[in-house]
Amino acid sequence: MISIKDVAKHAGVSVATVSRVLNNSGYVGQDTRIKVEKAIKELNYKPNEVARSLFKKQSNTIGLIVPDIMNPFFPELARAVEDTAIQLGYNVILCNSDGDEKKEQNYLDVLQQQYVNGIIVSSNTLNATQIERLNMPVVSIDRVISKGLPTIVVENKKGAMMATRFLQSKGCTRIGHIKGNNSIVNAEERCEGYKEIVGKESWYNDTYIANGKYDMQSSIQATLELLQRHPDIDGIFAANDIMAIGAIKAAYQLGRRVPEDIAIIGFDGISLSKATTPELTTIEQPIYEMGEKATKMLVSLMEQKQSMDQENYKILDVTLIEREST
Amino acid sequence: MISIKDVAKHAGVSVATVSRVLNNSGYVGQDTRIKVEKAIKELNYKPNEVARSLFKKQSNTIGLIVPDIMNPFFPELARAVEDTAIQLGYNVILCNSDGDEKKEQNYLDVLQQQYVNGIIVSSNTLNATQIERLNMPVVSIDRVISKGLPTIVVENKKGAMMATRFLQSKGCTRIGHIKGNNSIVNAEERCEGYKEIVGKESWYNDTYIANGKYDMQSSIQATLELLQRHPDIDGIFAANDIMAIGAIKAAYQLGRRVPEDIAIIGFDGISLSKATTPELTTIEQPIYEMGEKATKMLVSLMEQKQSMDQENYKILDVTLIEREST
């Protein structure tokens, strides 16, 4: 591989000068600059990013830690992060943590050893101390870790309330909820929103809530049990789209038609929700925008040009998309 | 950040010695080793990977270039690559090329500047020359670039033949095909497989093939046109699952029931195919295995312990999964 030395020799100047035109810093004579640029082009020279990183203690890279890229919510997020990062001059290292504390901590170490400039993370196990120890900008996405940390989330509770109210407006009189994993913040928030609406109904009690795990299999099981426990349920709010799809399947298994016998609404707005039959009514999160905003926030933190106010705790709005399942 | 010097000082030895125990290379006295290891632990020292990379001209990282992580086929592949890479001691940099030649070439440059040890790529625009210029191991996945290059693909033609024959066995007498993008090799292969089976039927001509683009929208359009052109079609083989789902939607739009009036089969076996109603019959690729095999192949190439025979051109088998759409 051709190095800055080769360029210097070829142009008949010192490496310092080449470095200056590369970064255009310091004084460089007009004609010298031209000579150097010519040499760079002729040799097709590309600076060695590793050497740069070593000196700068920064690798122009950001780390993205997600639980599992196979969960349909994250590819779109990852894509947004990458697009935005590239545009701002950074590369992305993708890490799947499986929500496992060990793996997360390990990735944190790895990323630090790689001199990443900053990290975007979606985690429920990490705490503020671990983050601060890193001593580099971190943006939490989709799940809040601590109020003090830069964060991008959506109106989970509000969205859940919208969903539940919408089912009511469609004439549902017994509404069940398929909840996400117990330990995950946004699952709790969505559950709260649901309770906020139906909690005071005379028919309501906690057995109208079934525990799922943000995946289809658990949701089918949970829905089956829920509908057997309460055959009078005519509406279900599932805490994410995958679980809503599971709920639809379970309903069919029990011979219920959707939406005629039972209306079902999800949460997330993943592209999958448009692919099913019936198409899923859902509370749509602006997933791409979340990734984009998180990346921009992170980069401005990294480049210290943040506006200093608490503009780095963003709660994005959600939208109800009515389709065929309600 | 604490460096090898600190460890050396703390242990009362030279940095050379610390380096030796780190890599356990060269001679190190038993007690010295213990002293050093103690120091490492006490200071919680982690070697600086960037400095290592600079010296070694290798970053213990592999690049993964895919067209678009939002295409449901790739998250599973990416996950497999990452899992396997981590296990073998490598990190992964994910790159979305959008199948765009410029972006691909740019990523190739970036990865090279980052001293990645090797690259896994799914591309239709790259050619053998570009790959060879890189002067590092590259494995092509899902799409063959050149017979001489390490490659992991599946039996596309055979799978297509299986699919088409299966429709026949279900009693279909007029079978249409929704084809993938014209320029993509595997789309052509799948189309060939289809023709192989129905090409000699008396009713057959090329108007039974409609062009899609491996996405849902184009497939809906293509299917609508196809079914209007040939109302007698009672079976459709779509070149991937997303397009098969689009085909189902289009069929519904025209008032056809699936599978009663028209049977539909896809290709890929993405998890989405289990989530639809009706669940999709499909030709399943061993996606995770492909990622795993590609990574292992790449690593053994990188570490030069390849078995030298042409064990680095693998054509994996596919499986027919019968579900509800046929």
Add this chain to the structure above:
DNA sequence: TTGAAAGCGTTACCAT
């Protein structure tokens, strides 16, 4: 068995 020192490709400081 251990240490000193050169070198990996850059950048930035200090001279000139």
Add this chain to the structure above:
DNA sequence: ATGGTAACGCTTTCAA
């Protein structure tokens, strides 16, 4: 305006 050179943190040769 330009060049020499130390430094970034590590590995590896060479000597001792």
